[in-house]
Amino acid sequence: MYDVIIVGGGHNGLVTANYLAREGLKVAVFERREIVGGASVTEELWPGIKVSTGAYVLSLLRPKIIEDLQLKKFGLKVYTKDPGLFVPFENGKKLYIWSDIKKTQKAIEKFSKNDAKNYEKWVKFWDPLYDLADLLMLSPPVNLSNIDELLSLLKSVKIDEDTALSIARTFVTDGKSLLSEFFESDEVISALIEDAVVGTYASPSMPGTAYVLAHHVIGEVNGIKGAWGYVEGGMGGVTQALKKSAESVGVDIFESSPVDEILVEKGEVKGVKLSSGKVIESKIVVSNADPKTTFLKLLKNAEVDDELIRRIRSLKTTGVSFKIVGYSEELPDFGNGKSLSPEHIASELIMPSTEYIEKSYLDAKVLGYSREPWLSINIQSSVDPTVAPPGKFSISIFGQYLPYNKKLDEIKDKIAEITFDKIREFAPNFKLVKYEVLTPLDIERRFGIWEGNIFHLDMTPDQLYVFRPTIGLSNYSTPINGLYLCGSGTHPGGGVTGAPGYNAAMKILSDLKKRK
Numbered sequence: 001m002y003d004v005i006i007v008g009g010g011h012n013g014l015v016t017a018n019y020l021a022r023e024g025l026k027v028a029v030f031e032r033r034e035i036v037g038g039a040s041v042t043e044e045l046w047p048g049i050k051v052s053t054g055a056y057v058l059s060l061l062r063p064k065i066i067e068d069l070q071l072k073k074f075g076l077k078v079y080t081k082d083p084g085l086f087v088p089f090e091n092g093k094k095l096y097i098w099s100d101i102k103k104t105q106k107a108i109e110k111f112s113k114n115d116a117k118n119y120e121k122w123v124k125f126w127d128p129l130y131d132l133a134d135l136l137m138l139s140p141p142v143n144l145s146n147i148d149e150l151l152s153l154l155k156s157v158k159i160d161e162d163t164a165l166s167i168a169r170t171f172v173t174d175g176k177s178l179l180s181e182f183f184e185s186d187e188v189i190s191a192l193i194e195d196a197v198v199g200t201y202a203s204p205s206m207p208g209t210a211y212v213l214a215h216h217v218i219g220e221v222n223g224i225k226g227a228w229g230y231v232e233g234g235m236g237g238v239t240q241a242l243k244k245s246a247e248s249v250g251v252d253i254f255e256s257s258p259v260d261e262i263l264v265e266k267g268e269v270k271g272v273k274l275s276s277g278k279v280i281e282s283k284i285v286v287s288n289a290d291p292k293t294t295f296l297k298l299l300k301n302a303e304v305d306d307e308l309i310r311r312i313r314s315l316k317t318t319g320v321s322f323k324i325v326g327y328s329e330e331l332p333d334f335g336n337g338k339s340l341s342p343e344h345i346a347s348e349l350i351m352p353s354t355e356y357i358e359k360s361y362l363d364a365k366v367l368g369y370s371r372e373p374w375l376s377i378n379i380q381s382s383v384d385p386t387v388a389p390p391g392k393f394s395i396s397i398f399g400q401y402l403p404y405n406k407k408l409d410e411i412k413d414k415i416a417e418i419t420f421d422k423i424r425e426f427a428p429n430f431k432l433v434k435y436e437v438l439t440p441l442d443i444e445r446r447f448g449i450w451e452g453n454i455f456h457l458d459m460t461p462d463q464l465y466v467f468r469p470t471i472g473l474s475n476y477s478t479p480i481n482g483l484y485l486c487g488s489g490t491h492p493g494g495g496v497t498g499a500p501g502y503n504a505a506m507k508i509l510s511d512l513k514k515r516k
Helices: 011-021 063-068 101-109 113-125 127-137 147-155 161-169 175-180 186-192 209-217 236-248 291-298 306-313 354-367 408-424 440-447 499-515
Strands: 002-007 027-030 042-046 049-052 078-080 085-088 094-097 229-231 252-254 259-265 268-274 279-287 322-328 347-350 374-379 393-400 434-438 483-485
Touching (some): 011 027, 094 186, 101 113, 113 186, 186 354, 229 236, 236 252, 259 279, 354 374
Parallel strands (some): 027 252, 085 347
Antiparallel strands (some): 322 393
8 A cells, every 4th residue: 555656657757756655655656668758868779889769958947846856866967968959051051059148149140130148138037037037937837828828927137118018919919920920031040949849730830839949949968058958878868867866765666567446436546557466555646647548547446527528539639750869870961971970969950941831731731741850960979988889870860740640651661751751951971780770659658658748748838837737727626535646747847847746746745634
């Protein structure tokens, strides 16, 4: 008998387990795969080659969680990715985005002197959100439909009303329009627009995408605001540190132990039944699975309100992102040669114009895939020698748009061919010795995420804050007594943040205190 059972050992589930165990609760985690980590894992698919098959770079994991759970003590080490971005263009020009503002301004000057000046304004525009990040992320969701509540929060970091309104507007506007208020060069806008559409079935001009961008720029790595980094050993370095931290405070972690059902009697949780048939009793069950998996698969015999089930079924969950992981025996030559260069450290973006991304999206709507997808290429071994032996390079390619459907296995070879052909337009020598393609269908099968949506649910305004995952479920608890949610389908959403896990733990501890 446990006080708490966590269903799924993704990073948020491990965060929840950690905080609850630190308060003296007896906690167990049951993970369906042979390794914990969910979509934040490292897998050695070929001898000596380690790849991050899901999430691939880190920035959003809250510093408070890193400190509270002593993750550095348990092995977490992050290499700053600098330059952060590298974008080659069809006219042969190239743009680097560095952590250093002045260095980036110098790079932007080649495209627009005005944009170079405005880049500092763009970076500073987000300062109030940086200051509010923990207040917004490590607490129950604010009501976005109440503009006064949002403005009050923004004013709490001592900014004027005009600035507060400008930031509040990012929750509903589109990424392209927001960037166009600062920049005139399409190349500069293209270099910065990825964060607005990543993981989202939307084009840069669709309302709501500015918030997706905002969600991705308020992180930090090694104390550098807005920076991203590579976790030593791959993204499994995060979840292995979380696992060690949890075990150090008595959490029992069971791998290769899929939960078949969350057991409920008379509206109250009783525990879980594993696929093996074994029943484990618990007073509280916390689901790290996405909302649809939790309510439509795991609550097999529970009585749940028909209206709530209808709302859960209607949630937008179509995955659109694909991954190709593999290794090469030489670095891609983007015009500076095959020796290690700054672009090989950066995320190399194949998104040469905003119109290119719009066409990628339209293709996906009409054809079911993008004939010319936008791509982010990351070569972790450029900074981390632990993921590939000398002379080999561990490579991750993230791409869009490839909407989920049950027949994606039939076009995997085509997706690989399209992807490699597009990269070779900019780096003709690009070639992977071995590789694996992960479509949204593969992501669903591998990680157990409904329709392969990397955020569990789309991060559109109607599925954020008090609306995430849906009305009545936004505060991590459910109508079933003792059942809680802690995954990316809850506030504040996707990415390796740890925030949903932290917030769920705080809600559970608060409820337990009230009962006493």
